[in-house]
Amino acid sequence: MPVRIRLKREGRRKRPFYHIVIADSRAPRDGRFIEKIGYYDPNTNPATIELEFDKALDWLLKGAQPTDTVRAILSYRGVLYKKHLLMGVKKGAFSEEEAERRFEAWMKEKEAKIEAKRQRVKQGLEEEHRKRMDEEAKIKEARAEELAKKRAAEAGEAAEAEAGATAEESTEEAAAPAEAAPAAEETPAAEEQPAAEAESKEEAPAAETPAEEAPAADAGQEGKKEGEGEEKAAE
Secondary structure (H helix, E strand, O other): OOEEEEEEEEEEOOEEEEEEEEEEOOOOOOOOOOEEEEEEEOOOOOOEEEEOHHHHHHHHHHOOEEOHHHHHHHHHOOHHHHHHHHHHHHHOOOOHHHHHHHHHHHHHHHHHHHHHHHHHHHHHHHHHHHHHHHHHHHHHHHHHHHHHHHHHHHHHHHHHHHHHHHHHHHHHHHHHHHHHHHHHHHHHHHHHHHHHHHHHHHHHHHHHHHHHHHHHHHHHHHHHHHHHHHHHHHO
């Protein structure tokens, strides 16, 4: 029976993680499997890999064929390199002690690279976080300045409105006595007007007296004319 080492998908939509399983190549991808030997989570950086090293190596030595993704995982964890060293021991290229020494040196180097990558990722995240915090601080300062300017403008407008109201009140107070003064002056004028009219009425008959004397003068003139006419008639 052909056996494969492959991934079995788990997790929710757009956030998957995978179990590393030993399964029949004829079984569906997420169907039945023989054994579970670890899991793989690609959502972290670096990816999280938990693997039962000895079981994976044993299945490889038995002839199980990994898929491309699982092969990369086994290479990353050193399973394929250990298999290569054991094949060299089997062929007599070197001893088991030499194989173990080489494998331990490779694992130390690999762990150092993984740790260096983790530190780089951590520093990158910290740098990104610091930049984001600096940007947020700048945005807050800009908002605070804008709010201070707005409040200062509102305070200036309120002061101007208050000054305008005070000026209007002072103008109204100044205009009130000015309006009252003409009213006080108009009262005597109104009282004096009937007196003036009375005086004019009293003086009017005095002016008419000559008019009454005028007929007397005309009568004298007529008498003179009649005497002259009589004298002319006597002649």
